[in-house]
Amino acid sequence: MLLQLKLPSIRLNKEISVEEKKIELNKVDEFPPMPVSLGSMRVNKTSSWRNFRPIIDGEKCIGCGICWKFCPEPAIFPTNPPEVDYDYCKGCGICIANCPVDAITRQDETK
Amino acid sequence: MKTVMNGDFAASYGAMTSDVKFVAAYPITPQTLIVEKLSELVADGELDASFVKVESEHSAMAACIGAQAAGIRTFTATSSQGLLLMCEVLHWAARARLPIVLANVNRAVAPGWSIWADAQDSISQRDTGWMQVYAENNQDVYDSILMAYKIAEDNDVLLPMMVNLDAFFLSHTSEVVDLIDNDKAKEFLPAYDPEYKLDPKNPRAFGALTSPEHYFEFTYKMFEAMEVAKKKITQVGKEFGDIFGRYYDMTESYKIDDAETVLVTFGTIAGTAKESVDRLRKEGKKVGNLKIRVFRPFPAEQIIDALKNAKRVVVIDRDYSYGNEGAFYTEIKGALYDANLRIDTYGMIAGLGGRDVSTTVIKEIVEKAETSEPNKTYFIGVKK
Numbered sequence: 001m002l003l004q005l006k007l008p009s010i011r012l013n014k015e016i017s018v019e020e021k022k023i024e025l026n027k028v029d030e031f032p033p034m035p036v037s038l039g040s041m042r043v044n045k046t047s048s049w050r051n052f053r054p055i056i057d058g059e060k061c062i063g064c065g066i067c068w069k070f071c072p073e074p075a076i077f078p079t080n081p082p083e084v085d086y087d088y089c090k091g092c093g094i095c096i097a098n099c100p101v102d103a104i105t106r107q108d109e110t111k
Numbered sequence: 112m113k114t115v116m117n118g119d120f121a122a123s124y125g126a127m128t129s130d131v132k133f134v135a136a137y138p139i140t141p142q143t144l145i146v147e148k149l150s151e152l153v154a155d156g157e158l159d160a161s162f163v164k165v166e167s168e169h170s171a172m173a174a175c176i177g178a179q180a181a182g183i184r185t186f187t188a189t190s191s192q193g194l195l196l197m198c199e200v201l202h203w204a205a206r207a208r209l210p211i212v213l214a215n216v217n218r219a220v221a222p223g224w225s226i227w228a229d230a231q232d233s234i235s236q237r238d239t240g241w242m243q244v245y246a247e248n249n250q251d252v253y254d255s256i257l258m259a260y261k262i263a264e265d266n267d268v269l270l271p272m273m274v275n276l277d278a279f280f281l282s283h284t285s286e287v288v289d290l291i292d293n294d295k296a297k298e299f300l301p302a303y304d305p306e307y308k309l310d311p312k313n314p315r316a317f318g319a320l321t322s323p324e325h326y327f328e329f330t331y332k333m334f335e336a337m338e339v340a341k342k343k344i345t346q347v348g349k350e351f352g353d354i355f356g357r358y359y360d361m362t363e364s365y366k367i368d369d370a371e372t373v374l375v376t377f378g379t380i381a382g383t384a385k386e387s388v389d390r391l392r393k394e395g396k397k398v399g400n401l402k403i404r405v406f407r408p409f410p411a412e413q414i415i416d417a418l419k420n421a422k423r424v425v426v427i428d429r430d431y432s433y434g435n436e437g438a439f440y441t442e443i444k445g446a447l448y449d450a451n452l453r454i455d456t457y458g459m460i461a462g463l464g465g466r467d468v469s470t471t472v473i474k475e476i477v478e479k480a481e482t483s484e485p486n487k488t489y490f491i492g493v494k495k
Contacts, residue, residue, distance in 0.1 A: 028328045033269050033336070034208040035329055036307050037315040048322065 047075075050091035052106040056081055060103035067095035067104060112290045118281030119144035121249040121288050122214040122274070125256030126186040127158045128296045129212070133185040135163040135174035140226045141282040142190040142216040149186075168193035172200035172211075179209040180317060182308035184260065187211070190278065191218035191232045198236060204271045205240025206329065207318055208307075208336075210263030211271040212256055213241075217378065217429075218278040219464040227465020228278040230378065234430040234438045240333055242272040242340060243407040245377040249286040251404075252276045254357055257291065261300050261347050267339040278465065280379040291355060299354055337408040344405055361410035363402040364417050366392070370399030372477055373421040375414075375443055377403045380427055380461075380468050387473035398477060403439060411446040418447065423455050425480045427473075429462045436460075436488040455485030466492065
């Protein structure tokens, strides 16, 4: 039911096709003077400030694709049921607010 | 070569002697002559640089940031409202560690609309990460620009530098300026060759998202760079003196050794203050003057050393930090506190909006300090 929009999957994002290295800066002396070449966002995960995570209930999901379409990141893959990319999801809750069948719930990250 | 020129032209020639390759500027009184002269020098082929006319001061600094990031030496100039419009990009230039040099003609901030001397513009940009020099005369303007590149481009500094000159008292007043021969200047200031630059052969991302894991360290590195800059400014000032015969430092003491009252001044007021010291000494008053030439990084050690034997410290601010006191006054007191020096201090606000601070006014300031309660701020010359 999902993927009725017939848009190409962005799943490719998960795989790092070219050789990329995460730049490790553990000591201040190793830092360059200015923020330069701190590495691609494909290796620097940006979900560290998430307070809660959206959990999609596959049973309730009707595959409308609204969560995927509204996700500003985008951190929802248009699979069936949709899958959240927790490496990049900031926990904004837009998917939860817009799900027409309340299939997405929030789970506190401290758990 | 000795010639006669106003402070604005001294700034333009300072940029030319520094062999800048890129100038982006927007005209504003009383800085306009700097831009006019530079465009003329480029048009006449005397200065081999790109001159970019921009639509605002924000764009001028943004263009300089782009060009400097590509690895070439850039220059711009502005004043007052123009400097304030640059604010966002001033921070950007400093945190991107681009050693841009900017001449700022100190002019009052509106309203009331004023084109006259006042340091409120640059003082309000104190915390942007720029080093700040306050010139006393036109030779100081010219020499400071050349030294500014040398200091700013040092690999352990890499911070932009603002050379400030008082509106009209310097910008439009002609004085003798000794220009430096281009070849000699190149020996003093070699070509700019930064380690980090935009280069298609070695692509890098500048100024990208910086997480809490990294941002803090970049600010710490600027703290370290400012500490290095303190030493570098003194060192370059000495090196400049050894070659060209004119010595510079972060501060300059004038007859302070036996002085009971020490005036602390910056900009053109420092020149008048030295003349006042001579006149007051003839009247038997033991007065001296400490000029603060560099305000950022703050020369606390030199200030403590210069003021430690004074009985009275009188700080003249041509600026006012609303709700507190003069900016220099606050910082001078901070330095004395750190050194456990409990000296009577007087915050004297004078010369705002271009009001003349003559030797008569400075005499009045000294008399006011002698007869008033210490550790307070006084506005000098308010019409009552």
